[in-house]
Amino acid sequence: MMDSYSNFMLSLFFSFIFVLSKPAVMANQNLTSIRWAHAVNSQKLLDEALHGPIDMIEADIVLGLLTNNASAPEQPVMGHPPANTSDISLKQFLEQILEFNNNQNNSSAKKGVKLDFKSTEVFIGSQSLLENVWNKMDYPVWINADILSGPVNNTNTIPVDPDVFLRICNTSFPSAVLSIGWTTKWVLSTPEVMANRNLTSIRWAHAVNSQKLLDEALHGPIDMIEADIVLGLLTNNASAPEQPVMGHPPANTSDISLEQFLEQILEFNNNQNNSSAKKGVKLDFKSTEVFIGSQSLLENVWNKMDYPVWINADILSGPVNNTNTIPVDPDVFLRICNASFPSAVLSIGWTTKWGPDYKEGKYEDTHIENMKSAITVHEVKNELTFPIRAGIAANSNLELKNLFLDLNKTNDVTMTIWSSQGDFVDVEKLRNLIFDFGLDKIYLDVPQELENQLRLDKNGSNSSQISTCLGFLVLAFIVLNSNLWKIFA
Helix, strand or coil: CCCHHHHHHHHHHHCCCCCCCCHHHHHHCCHHHCCEECCCCCHHHHHHHHCCCCCEEEEEEEEEEECCECCCCCEEEECCCCCCEECCEHHHHHHHHHHHHHCHHHCCCCCEEEEEECCHHHHHHHHHHHHHHHHHCCCCEEEEEEEEECCCCCCCCCCCCHHHHHHHHHHHCCCCEEEEEEECCCCCCCHHHHHHCCHHHCCEECCCCCHHHHHHHHCCCCCEEEEEEEEEEECCECCCCCEEEECCCCCCEECCEHHHHHHHHHHHHHCHHHCCCCCEEEEEECCHHHHHHHHHHHHHHHHHCCCCEEEEEEEEECCCCCCCCCCCCHHHHHHHHHHHCCCCEEEEEEECCCCCCCCCCCCCHHHHHHHHHHHHHCCCCCEEEEEEEHHHHCCCHHHHHHHHHHHCCCCCEEEEEECCCCCCCCHHHHHHHHHHHCCCCEEEECCHHHHHHHCCCCCCCHHHHHHHHHHHHHHHHHCCCCCHHHHHC
8 A cells, every 4th residue: 555655756757658549649659749839928929829830839937017008006927927917817728728729610629738837926916817717727737846946056046935836836736747856057949959958969159259250140040159358459439548448469459348348148038039049148357457447347237147158267377388368366256256246157267378289188187186175265156167178188188077076076177178170189089088078968069170070970988878878768758748638539
């Protein structure tokens, strides 16, 4: 005799088995062929999903106001934080799907629905509304909430209260598919990246240090914009005092300042028309002075930037005997980041000397220990990525593993492999290093020729096999709710 908890877990597990009984899906047991419409949070998107080749409609619910009736009290509306207004309420959303699915003309095109509740308050506020229509909905209904804090050290999103959520679902919606997960912090919302956790598939624009290059990056198929910052002058206003401008030493002039650069990315990302094409940014500060000079400017816009922002600096001298480049002061850099930018991804590395004629050299144990010491002394809690030069990294597998294993105990750690055009790189060694760490731990910002030579689309090690096994287990858990087959019965 099983207790209620065991019964609940069994029903939760076995309740996912027949996601849809579409012949094509069931014949091949291929759940990936189910067609989703994601973030259907407006009337226009709902109309498109209902009359398009879609199987499951996913939408988010927040407490907010209707744009066509702003005087009405707050209610559950369709939207994703930070949005708190919508042109369609949850009540209207459910009524329209119910009407569509009950229409005999649509019997072969019924839609399932996944309701993603973004807070405890909105779920409680939606309970009676859902109860009123629950028995009329003879099609798949998933009730989704992130009920626990999860990776990667995500403290910005408050989970839905698990006790409240599960108690209400047990009492009022025992036939629902419960889609319950963890809050997450991830680099980008790019579907390809999120689906595969393959950080090497993120698309970079490198050295975006002019207005022309920024325009191209903003309107191109780019995920992350990397740019350098120096103290210098604007070419169109040479009489102005020195300020942080976009440029790479020895250049100290530019046609765009850091302030203009950040404003344009913020404006682009806040434009609703660009919601599926948001850009992250990596700011590479080339001196201690320019980082100090940029602090207040960054602080002024920090809380407005709800997209990935990496703060990069070479804070230690590194291989191969590089004494020509002065590192950014590690104490100044880490102290300011701790105080002002605790949510930033810190991209901290070593100055390097490398090129087409360099074949020997690696990140030595002393380089690794100095980096660990700097992070430990300043009690850095940020997410960390270490920018490592491809040609040198290829010779440093063991040393970099030591760095990763030690710091991954306290921080979320990744590596960002970069390379200059013409650098010598032992491609096979570098490929082995990437697969040793795993595609979920390596960002890749290298010339296209080197990326092609790495053949990362070909399975390289156990990491891919592990991912495949985990993917199979996740699918086995998600597959199943006897309630779901009804949509195409």
